[in-house]
């Protein structure tokens with residue numbers, strides 16, 4: 001690890017001033033940044049520690065029904081907060097499906113949103129990577145691309161954004177509150193992460209010194225609480241990043257869908273909101289045919305970036321399954337295996353009915 | 365630059381001067397404070413062997429920079445037993461053969477202590493397995509580990525009280 005200076009910021013103004021200098025980076029829990037520094041992928045000259053900034057570790061309810069999550073609220077505290085679990089159950093399920101108990105106790109709200117890609121070539125400093133070294137080329141192209149993007153990628157970068165938390169945040173129209181050298185501003189989460197284009201090194205809309213201070217859910221977000229799920233396919237049941245994931249929320253209007261929210265994870269360099277699919281579901285009956293049509297629409301623009309066409313069909317199936325589970329109703333409690341397609345569905349009308357996986361071959 | 369920090373480690377205040385901000389809590393414990401119970405498996409947050417309690421909650425010591433945790437309170441495996449009396453989680457790991465080589469065990473035990481305090485699993489083995497998934501065991505002692513955590517959970521929190529049983533006990 002490269003040596004660095006360390007500054008413990010005691011106010012937002014002090015943090016912003018220190019981090020606006022070239023070579024500076026914010027440090028929260030360090031569960032992503034310290035890992036990247038050990039590998040020589042991130043090489044900051046100065047760390048500006050934000051963990052002691054006052055007032056950023058709170059979850060606040062606005063009088064209008066919005067919820068403001070401070071940048072330093074830990075992932076575990078957020079997932080287990082009774083208000084969050086009740087009003088935004090897909091958020092709790094997504095958080096609990098990520099990383100491990102230990103990591104969730106440390107990881108912060110802002111750190112999670114700002115975590116970097118898990119592209120193996122990005123992690124290997126001997127490989128060319130446009131993100132690490134702009135203009136160097138992309139070693140992933142033509143390489144091992146099972147986990148890479150199928151939406152929104154460019155020939156300059158085919159990586160994905162790995163956060164689970166960001167997927168329901170995108171579905172629920174969350175926004176990111178920023179304090180920066182130019183004063184405070186707020187950006188929709190959906191516009192916060194950038195697609196690679198020809199500048200994959202620019203990952204978010206943040207400018208030097210910009211500090212994320214909170215993530216806010218708008219009042220409408222809790223309308224989906226009764227029919228919300230997060231579903232995540234992993235290569236092992238727990239403690240693994242998503243191959244593909246989906247967050248789904250339905251606001252039912254009698255026996256029809258009033259409004260739907262769908263976002264996909266690990267398919268692009270940002271959480272991917274599927275608006276065309278949402279439009280198709282508005283006013284429709286929650287039938288397998290409508291769900292299949294929605295899944296088609298969600299992936300209409302998808303194309304493989306290598307050896308990963310399977311992710312497109314997988315994503316369609318995850319959308320259908322997530323919609324089916326959400327239509328059946330949010331479980332009272334996050335299942336024992338959060339977001340797992342292998343978890344029994346606690347809200348299924350007939351618990352003795354065979355699971356959708358029964359009879360499926362164990363090995364594909 | 366050097367950074368003086370003070371930690372309370374297993375109940376004892378320890379003051380150290382870090383010559384370098386790069387030191388993780390894991391390296392500080394192992395290399396400076398002679399507490400080698402917390403293990404370095406991967407050094408990258410991927411195995412759980414370095415699990416400690418930091419201000420009462422389980423975390424990976426390998427990804428925590430010591431300088432950021434000035435003033436914190438830390439519990440390692442060396443601080444769990446009281447004299448010769450094992451902590452209930454330690455006793456349960458012995459009783460259920462929750463290990464083979466023992467390398468992952470300090471991390472497993474601290475993780476289990478943290479998990480039980482978090483209070484999310486009850487006596488559900490599936491929730492215990494999920495809650496312990498941040499601790500890998502290369503010897504595959506998982507069955508014994510789950511049994512041990514369930515036993516320790518019951519010892520520390522009392523058996524899961526079913527509503528019916530509670531009523532029967534109240535009536536008795």
Ligand SMILES: Cc1cc2nc3c(=O)[nH]c(=O)nc-3n(C[C@H](O)[C@H](O)[C@H](O)COP(=O)(O)OP(=O)(O)OC[C@H]3O[C@@H](n4cnc5c(N)ncnc54)[C@H](O)[C@@H]3O)c2cc1C
Pocket residue numbers: 025026027028029030031032033034035050071097098099100103106107108109110111112113114115116162163164165210211212213239240241242408409410
């Ligand atoms: C083994 C392992 C498995 C994991 N599995 C998953 C998983 O399955 N799903 C998942 O979603 N995540 C997973 N993670 C990632 C984990 O969620 C992130 O490491 C964590 O959320 C980062 O939070 P942090 O507070 O530690 O951030 P840090 O590591 O401290 O910071 C991360 C980044 O955010 C920046 N930053 C931090 N705070 C601010 C702020 N307030 N304003 C501006 N910039 C800021 C930092 O400069 C840095 O670039 C895993 C991590 C590990 C190590």
Ligand code: SF4
Pocket residue numbers: 117119120121122128129130131132137138139140141156157158159200
């Ligand atoms: S896909 Fe993106 S992150 Fe991965 S090597 Fe190519 S440029 Fe780097």
Ligand code: FES
Pocket residue numbers: 403404405406407408409410411412413414415424425426427
């Ligand atoms: S050594 Fe810390 S998780 Fe492996």
Ligand code: FES
Pocket residue numbers: 462463464465466467468469500501502503504505
């Ligand atoms: S007992 Fe050997 S690694 Fe777990």
